[in-house]
Amino acid sequence: MNRNFISSACKFLSLVFVFAFLSFTSNAQDISTEPAAISAGEALFNANCKACHRVKTQLVGPALQDVYNRAPSIDWIKSFVKNSSGVIASGDDYANKLYNQYNKTQMTAFSSFKDEDIMNILAYVKAETEKKEDAKKVPTPTPGQSDGGGVSSTYLNVILGGMLLILVLLLVILGFLVSALKRFLDQKELSEEDKEIVNSPITFGSVTRSSGFIFIVVFLCGSLGFKAVINGLYSVGVQQGYAPKQPIAFSHKIHAGQMEIDCKYCHVGVMKGKSATIPSVNICMNCHNQIKAGTQTGEGEIAKITAAWENKKPIEWVRIHNLPDLAYFNHSQHVNVAGVECQTCHGPIETMDVVRQHSLLTMGWCIDCHRKTDVNTKGNAYYDKLVELHNKSKKTPMKVEDEGGLECSKCHY
Structure with a gap:
């Protein structure tokens, strides 16, 4: 009889111990360690919680590391996240302690969150809590796609530069042709009138009055004007670089x-x-x-x-x-x-x-x-x-x- 009593007592105590242990650790054990849950939780945390909370440091609200063990239960966390004011108004001791500790700041109610969403956030918090401190990495910002002056302007600059280069080459070739033609005519017997034309000096006035010079000036002015018009048309409605003054200097x-x-x-x-x-x-x-x-x-x-x-x-x-x-x-x-x-x-x-x-x-x-x-x-x-x-x-x-x-x-x- 004593043996049966001792055996029953041992079994009972074992069950009590197991129940107590499971009650103490159930919060952490219910939280998923799957990468998919942690990733989903991170996205939710960054979008909704990060403005007021960090995992390992206090910000506006408390640090969330180990919150699943500090809070009364997982169900309590779910209720508080969905409707913190309701939990506080119910007279809950732990909720009111937090409320008073953080200067009676009301936490935003996330009533649209599903239980799965909150569990995913806890999965992320738990993963971050257990993560060893790594050297701080400086995030590399994703570069913005900006074409600067615009594709059309680049094409126009290339075309205009090419045309100017061709014009300079034509002038050089024309100079060589005039020089060769002059040497050739010097060897011929020309009339006095023709000699006067061939040997006439080239002056600034004669150059500026020539039809070729006038054509070049008109061509350059027309090209630059055309480029300015095209650039203006391409810039209609484009406000790249626009940075107006705001009523509040938000940084x-x-x-x-x-x-x-x-x-x-x-x-x-x-x-x-x-x-x-x-x-x-x-x-x-x-x-x-x-x-x-x-x-x-x-x-x-x-x-x-x-x-x-x-x-x-x-x-x-x-x-x-x-x-x-x-x-x-x-x-x-x-x-x-x-x-x-x-x-x-x-x-x-x-x-x-x-x-x-x-x-x-x-x-x-x-x-x-x-x-x-x-x-x-x-x-x-x-x-x-x-x-x-x-x-x-x-x-x-x-x-x-x-x-x-x-x-x-x-x-x-």
């Missing part, structure tokens, strides 16, 4: 460069709509509820943001990149589907204190990109048949133009 160099805030956090429409959208004051105040330099004296750029927030008036930003109404461009198709980086069109935006239009944004510039850019078909079954048909006729990778990227109705309809 992308500080926010996107030093603070590494993802472009998608502020420009929320870039992944799901035609327009990238200009961020509202609400988005600015997510950070500037805490970062308030100069607001007490009413001076500085942050004070202007706070004033707009308190007066409930939108900031009247000046639009920089503006396509004509006849052209259709969809940000989500390029950024979300094609995976085009912002810097491809907007240049090294993370280095700009004052934003300027980096690229031409002309029809020729877009067409040139569609002719040179390979279609990313990996992992997308939609392209399987197209790739198969393409490989039968061509040996080169499939470009955007091969799938209809140069059709007029793609951008004009």
Whole structure:
């Protein structure tokens, strides 16, 4: 009997120990370590969380390393992320402790997040938490595609230079011919009138009054005028380099460069709509509820943001990149589907204190990109048949133009 009692007690204690151990470690064990989940989590973290959080350092909010063990449970994290104000209002001790510790800053509610999204973010956080510190790598910005003065101007310069070179060669040849002809005529018996013509001195007046000189001057003036007209026509509607003064001196160099805030956090429409959208004051105040330099004296750029927030008036930003109404461009198709980086069109935006239009944004510039850019078909079954048909006729990778990227109705309809 004693033996049975001792055996039962040992089993019971073992079960209690296992249950306690699983309860303590279940948070971390539920989090995926799959590369796909970590990659998806990184994208979500950069687009939504990075403006206020880092994994290993405190920013506006707390550092998130080991949060899956510090929080009461995974379910608590899900509830807090989706509706932090609701969790705080319920009287939850841990939520209110965080709320008071960080100056009663209200965390943005991500009600659109699915449980899978939050678990992917935790997978990324866990991977970063367990990652050993590496030497800091300086990111290399994706170079922007810019043709500078434009293709047409280059062609015109080459043509004009070639014509001038031909003209100079013709003048040299003509000089040799005149010299040879003069030596030949000197050996002939000429009349006094002919000798006077042959031996007449070449003066500045005689040259400038000659029909040849007049033709050259008219030709040069006409060529330069023609080039100026063509350059002017090609520059109509092109605002490359345009950098207007904004109502608030917002620095992308500080926010996107030093603070590494993802472009998608502020420009929320870039992944799901035609327009990238200009961020509202609400988005600015997510950070500037805490970062308030100069607001007490009413001076500085942050004070202007706070004033707009308190007066409930939108900031009247000046639009920089503006396509004509006849052209259709969809940000989500390029950024979300094609995976085009912002810097491809907007240049090294993370280095700009004052934003300027980096690229031409002309029809020729877009067409040139569609002719040179390979279609990313990996992992997308939609392209399987197209790739198969393409490989039968061509040996080169499939470009955007091969799938209809140069059709007029793609951008004009």
